[in-house]
Amino acid sequence: MDDTSNRVQLAPAAETPVPAAGKRGQGVQRARTVALALIVPVCLLVIWDVMVRWTGTRLVPSPAGVAIMMWDFAFGGIYDDAYSASLPIHFWKSVQRVYGGFLCAAAIGIPLGLMIGRMPLLRKLLDPTLSLLRPIPVTAWLPLSMIFFGLGPRAAIFLVFLGAFFPILLNTVFGVRSVDIRLFEAAEMLGCSGAQQFRSVVLPAALPSIFNGLRLGAGFAWILIVVGEMTGVPEGLGAVIMDGRTLSRTDLVITGMIIIGITGFLSDRILLMLSNYFLRWSPQHHA
């Protein structure tokens, strides 16, 4: 019992200190990753620019034109029109709606998914209905949501909610159903049973799947915000794109697209960071 040296030898892999890459080595690694990630976007920009010059089109602005538009959209001082320096307000409105709908979807989807996954009766009760609703494209709900919620932001939030809800729910159910049955047995024989198991076993064991669902759901949320804001909303990135279309201002449309792309990317990064933090126990999810 007191021979600890033997015990340590049982786990040489766990004991060997990981050869810590120096600060400089890490920096080089990071720069390399960023550089690799930038190659394709830069190439796309160059192709875009060349194509615009080559065809001489006036329908699509050049990257430089879009860059000027973006600057004006963000800080103003160039065109001085209705869109100058209006980025913060549009951005803020869209973010509110995206996260409003997304958080509602998570708040309902995760608990419901945990219960459906764990309770056969509830699964038999709800699964057919959910399977029926799921294939309906969320955009098809637009007319109805406008009747339910009127012209305005609430219809957009509803669409975002619907779009995020199903991936979150289904991934949660899948996560719960794929929990190793042994873990429930282990919890039970240790005296953790019934409702206690939801918090102590079901939720943490399903967390990897839940995070997959959240990331998918957040992606859909950013897709649907544009659809949701295309009707009867004065502010929001979707509304800006729609206005750009109406006014034939393609530079405005592309500006809106790029900003949504970047925001969606950053919001996914935040979820990924949260996921890495909460799943630090899981070797295959710690990306």
Place this chain on the structure above:
Amino acid sequence: MLDRPTTIAPDILEVSAVRKIYQASNGPVEALRGVNLTIRKGEFVCLLGASGCGKSTLLRIVAGFEKATEGSVTMYGFPVDKPGPDRGMVFQDYALFPWLTVRDNIGFGPKHRRVASKVVDELTDKFMAMVGLTAFADRYPHQLSGGMKQRVAIARVLSNDTDVLLMDEPFGALDALTRSKLQEELVEIWRTTGLTVIFVTHSVEEAVMLADRVIVMSAGPGRIDCEIEVDLPRPRDVASPEFNVLRREVTQKLTSHIAGSRGVAADS
């Protein structure tokens, strides 16, 4: 004196006339028939048998994970109908909670039985030290070797103040060196804590090494074949003549019915 007197100890667990029938897709399968077994307090019992003899099923019925089709299991005279902290299980595949550290895995039982958090910490520290994992308190299961994981699984049950330790081929997935080390440690833990152990194995050597009493089971349907008392002093020496006499005897008992009914050699 390394051995504890067990013969005068009271009965703790009683299995009477247990029968288990599974409904398989091709009809009912009788996994156990007419199993009677009495376990005395503080006893170390091994259930030994080839695959398919129902030894794991019997253990799972005692644990409360499965219900007997007929017959009953009682502990201290009360019927066993569901899993409980009084019968702690150690699984072959560890079944640790991968999202909890070594410390939190060991503290899981007491914490969920609403033990004060200070006491949980004391219990955790005590049993972490007992299995020699204090230095690994903040590791997650995926950072541990198989032997260390099984130590955590044992400590997790011990910290929960279990009466009977149920072990389902716990060392089956470990390499030979780690296995014999853990066997030694298990006997030491059993000796110092006064636990009752029911240990399922298919290895004759392991059974003779560990047990006070070896229950030999046979298949088709699963039943108890015979019992063999092992009164060798501990620590036991695998190389000693006495050990080998007993090992041969048990192997013979185990293989006789297999050879008779199926014509295959037992895996020891």
